[in-house]
Structures are given as C-alpha cells and as structure tokens.
Amino acid sequence: MNPLASIGREAKALWSEGRGPSLGAIAGTWGLLLGTRMIYPVLLPALRDDFGLSLSVAGLLVTILWLGSALGQLPSGILADRFSERSVMATGTLVAALGVTLVVAAPTAAVLFAATALVGVGQSLYPIARITILTDMYPDRIGSALGVTMATGDFGQTVVPPIAGTLAAAIAWQAGFGMMVPGLLVGSLALMVVLPSQTGSTDTDGTSDDNRLGELISDLREGDVLFLAFILFLYVLVWQSFTGFYPTYLTEEKPVSKPTASLLFSLFFAFGVVIKPAAGAAYDRIGPRRSLVAVLSGPVVGLGLLPFVDSLPALVVITALVSTMLGSGAITQSFLSEAFSEEARGTGLGVVRTSTATLGAAGPVLFGVIAERGYFDEGYFLLAGLMAVIVVLTLVFFEE
Numbered sequence: 146m147n148p149l150a151s152i153g154r155e156a157k158a159l160w161s162e163g164r165g166p167s168l169g170a171i172a173g174t175w176g177l178l179l180g181t182r183m184i185y186p187v188l189l190p191a192l193r194d195d196f197g198l199s200l201s202v203a204g205l206l207v208t209i210l211w212l213g214s215a216l217g218q219l220p221s222g223i224l225a226d227r228f229s230e231r232s233v234m235a236t237g238t239l240v241a242a243l244g245v246t247l248v249v250a251a252p253t254a255a256v257l258f259a260a261t262a263l264v265g266v267g268q269s270l271y272p273i274a275r276i277t278i279l280t281d282m283y284p285d286r287i288g289s290a291l292g293v294t295m296a297t298g299d300f301g302q303t304v305v306p307p308i309a310g311t312l313a314a315a316i317a318w319q320a321g322f323g324m325m326v327p328g329l330l331v332g333s334l335a336l337m338v339v340l341p342s343q344t345g346s347t348d349t350d351g352t353s354d355d356n357r358l359g360e361l362i363s364d365l366r367e368g369d370v371l372f373l374a375f376i377l378f379l380y381v382l383v384w385q386s387f388t389g390f391y392p393t394y395l396t397e398e399k400p401v402s403k404p405t406a407s408l409l410f411s412l413f414f415a416f417g418v419v420i421k422p423a424a425g426a427a428y429d430r431i432g433p434r435r436s437l438v439a440v441l442s443g444p445v446v447g448l449g450l451l452p453f454v455d456s457l458p459a460l461v462v463i464t465a466l467v468s469t470m471l472g473s474g475a476i477t478q479s480f481l482s483e484a485f486s487e488e489a490r491g492t493g494l495g496v497v498r499t500s501t502a503t504l505g506a507a508g509p510v511l512f513g514v515i516a517e518r519g520y521f522d523e524g525y526f527l528l529a530g531l532m533a534v535i536v537v538l539t540l541v542f543f544e545e
Contacts, residue, residue, distance in 0.1 A: 164282050168290065170339040171275055172297035174238055174332035178268045179298040180305030181245060181325045183414070185210055185261075186392050187306040187407050191318040196254040200393075204513020207389040208506050209258055213265020215502030222273040222495020230274035231340040235333045237270025242329035249323045269502075273494045276478060278340070292425020292475040299417030299471060310407040370481065372542050374497045376437070377477050379535050381505030383528045384470060387448070388413075389509035390516060390524075398521050399455055413464050417471035424472025428479050437539045440472035441532055448529035452522035470532070 185192075185207060193203050217237070224233045244263030251257040275294065283290040309321030391413070395406035420440065427436040447466030454463055481497055515524040 166339050167282065167341070168279075168293070170332075170335045171234070171279065172294040174234070174329075174336055175271065175275060175294055176297040176301030177305075177325065177328045177332050178238065178241055178271055178301075180301030181241065181264065181322075181329065182210065182214070182268060183302040183306050183388070183410075184309040184321055184325070186389055187310045187410060188313055188318045188321050189389075189393055190396065190403065191313055192257070195318065196257060198254065200517040201510065201513045203393075204389065204510040204516075206258060206261060207385070207509035207513075210261050210265045211385050211389075211506035211509065212503060213262040214269045215265075215499050215506055217266045217269030217499075218273050218502065219492075219495035219499040221270045222277075222492045222498075225274040225277045225495075230278040231336055233274040234271050234340075235336040237267045237274075238329050238333040238336065239267070240270065241267030242326050242333070243267070245322055245325050245329065249319045249326075273498065276494055289422065289425050289429060291479050292422035295425070295471075295475050296418045296421040299414040299421060302414035303411045303418065307404075307407045307411045310404065314404075370493075370497070372538075373433070373477050373480055374501055376535055376538065377481075377497065378501040378504050379531055380441075380470070380473050380477070381501055382508040383444070383448075383531050385505055386508035386512040386524070386528060387467065390512055394516075394521055394525075395460070399460065401457070401460070405457070409460060409464050412461065413468045414471070416465055416468035420469055420472040421475045425475035425479060427472075428476045433476055433480050434539060436476050437473065438536055440469045440476070441536050441539070443467065443469035445529055445532045445536060448525050448532060451525045 189203055189207070192198060192206070193200075198206065221233055221237070241264050244260050244265075244267055247260035247263060248257060251260055276291065279290045279294065305325070309324065312324060313321040388410075392403075392406040392410045395401040395409060396403050401409070424436060424440050427439065443466040447463045451463050451467075454460060478494075481494060512524050515521070515527075
C-alpha cells in the first residue's frame with residue numbers, strides 16, 4: 146500500500162462533510178494550549194534563578210501545573226455531557242490566557258505558583274470536551290481524528306518552547322510566556338465561531354442523572370477500562386517526570402548548552418507530530434495490544450540508555466526512541482472514548498483522566514527530590530523500569 150495515498154485518503158475523510166474547519170479549530174487551539182504548558186520546562190532554569198527555586202521546589206511548580214491540568218477534567222466531562230463542548234473548551238482557553246497573564250506579572254514565587262495552577266486548570270477544561278466532540282464527529286475514525294489533533298498539540302510543543310527560549314534569552318522570561326496570550330484569545334474566539342453549539346454528547350435526550358450514573362458505574366466495571374486507566378496512570382507518571390526535567394537534565398548533567406537542550410526538547414515533540422497520527426491509525430487497524438507495545442518499547446531502551454550517552458548525535462537518537470511514547474495517548478484515549486456509553490462518555494473520561502492525571506502529577510516533584518539528592522541518572526533508570534512494566538502488563542492482559 147502506498148503510504149502517501151493512505152495518508153491522503155485519511156486526510157480527505159477527516160476533512161469531509163464540512164468537518165474540516167471544526168477539526169482545525171479544535172486541533173489548533175489544543176496546539177496553543179500544549180505549547181504554553183511546555184514553555185515551563187524550557188524556562189524552568191530562568192524561573193529558578195529569578196525566584197530562587199531549588200530543584201525540588203521547581204519540581205513542585207511543575208507538579209502544580211500538572212495537578213491543575215488534572216483537576217478540571219472531571220468537571221469538564223460532566224459539563225460536556227450536559228452542555229456545549231464548544232463553551233467548555235472556549236472557557237478553558239480564556240482561563241489559561243488569564244493564568245499566563247498573571248504568570249508574566251508575578252512579583253513573588255507564591256503568585257507564580259497560583260498563576261501556574263490557573264494555567265493548568267484552564268487547560269484541564271479542554272481535553273475531555275475535545276474527545277467527546279471528536280467521537281461524535283468521527284464515529285468511524287476516532288483514532289485518526291484524535292491522532293491528528295494530538296499531533297497538532299505536539300507541533301505546538303515543538304515550535305513554541307524554542308521560540309519562548311529565544312525570547313527569554315533576548316528579552317526576559319516574561320516575554321517567552323507573554324507571547325502566548327494573543328494566540329489563546331484568538332483560539333477561544335475561533336472555537337465559539339466555528340464549532341457547532343451542540344453535538345450528540347450533550348444532554349438533549351433527557352437522560353437523567355441516575356441513568357447516567359448507572360451507565361458510568363457499568364462502564365467502569367469493565368476490566369479493560371480499569372486496566373487502561375492503570376496504564377494511563379503509569380504513562381502520565383513517566384511522561385510528566387521526563388518532560389518536566391529533560392532540558393534541566395541536559396544542561397546540568399550533559400555537555401549541552403541551554404539553546405541545544407531547548408532544541409532537543411522540541412525535537413522530542415516534533416517526532417510526536419508523526420507518531421501520534423500513526424498510532425491512532427494503528428489503533429483503528431490492529432487494536433490496542435500491538436499498537437501500545439509498538440510505541441512503548443522505544444522508551445524502555447531510550448530511558449535506560451540516556452545516562453550513558455553524552456554526544457549530541459547519540460542524544461538525538463535517544464530523544465527519538467523516547468518520543469515514541471507520545472503515541473500512547475492516541476491509543477489509550479481512543480479506547481477509553483469508545484468504552485464508555487454516549488450518555489456517560491464525558492463524565493467517564495473525566496473520572497479516568499482526573500484520577501490518573503492527579504496521581505501522575507506527583508511524578509515531577511518526586512523526580513525533583515531524587516535529582517536534588519544526586520540521583521538524576523538513577524531517576525531515568527526508574528522511568529525505564531516503569532515503562533517496561535507497562536509493556537509487560539499490556540502483553541499479559543490484552544488478547545490478540
């Protein structure tokens with residue numbers, strides 16, 4: 146099969162029936178939100194210098210960001226089931242823009258932490274509504290649609306951090322954050338203008354709270370849902386720990402300059418632009434078992450070898466190996482989206498994502514404590530071990 150022809154057919158199908166502009170608005174705003182979030186690891190050294198933060202406290206700042214990104218997902222899911230996904234996503238984007246504005250103006254570390262939490266909360270209102278609306282828009286291609294949207298998120302995470310780092314070096318770290326505010330405001334407006342006011346996931350069918358709760362409990366009892374939730378928790382724990390400190394690790398433990406570390410960090414997400422759509426399409430075609438093993442095996446090797454390499458070419462290869470983990474989200478979230486009934490989809494996804502992301506948010510602060518005690522390298526061995534556990538569990542639990 147011609148890969149280019151296959152890509153062309155998928156793109157045509159995703160754009161068909163007038164769905165293209167809506168997909169573009171959803172994906173584009175998601176890219177801005179994730180790009181904003183990934184400014185933190187790149188500018189963490191500057192924040193540490195300006196506010197006098199230790200490694201463990203810097204880790205706590207990243208944990209606050211991730212915790213905020215988790216807490217709003219359950220309310221977002223409930224609202225997505227009851228009201229318009231469009232309003233939920235647009236409101237979340239506005240809240241994130243307000244949080245970034247406060248970060249730029251923060252006079253003290255306390256204000257910085259509070260504003261960072263607001264950035265996270267704003268971002269947390271977006272993901273569940275994004276999944277539910279895409280599930281309704283693309284009932285037969287949810288893997289591909291989510292993969293494309295998540296790839297756009299990685300594009301934002303690829304492009305935004307080095308630009309922010311350049312502005313921070315040339316002007317101040319505040320400029321690196323502040324550049325995102327206009328884009329977030331435009332994204333919020335685009336969502337309100339382009340997206341439909343209601344989709345099939347909204348509460349237009351008279352579904353009662355008792356019936357919705359019954360559907361949710363029934364769905365959560367399914368073994369596959371609980372197992373995928375556990376995999377998602379481990380993945381979030383590893384991913385947040387890795388991304389939170391990778392630029393800092395490169396500059397403090399490797400012979401790598403800050404600009405080069407920023408580029409390697411962006412390269413990690415650049416690979417995701419290709420990996421996520423491929424992972425989503427693989428889920429649609431071969432299911433969760435083989436697609437998950439394919440994307441999670443690379444990080445086991447890459448994270449395990451990272452402490453042993455110092456040359457730039459070797460670090461590029463390691464970054465590429467670890468980046469295949471980015472395909473996991475397109476697989477697990479597609480599976481979970483289809484596992485829940487339509488009446489409880491948003492709430493169910495909110496329960497799973499909020500619980501897993503909240504628990505996983507402990508990763509950066511724990512990793513920061515490990516690094517501060519002189520065990521930076523050992524921390525990556527631990528992450529490699531957790532990835533290996535996920536691969537083994539996937540092979541054992543899922544049938545072909």
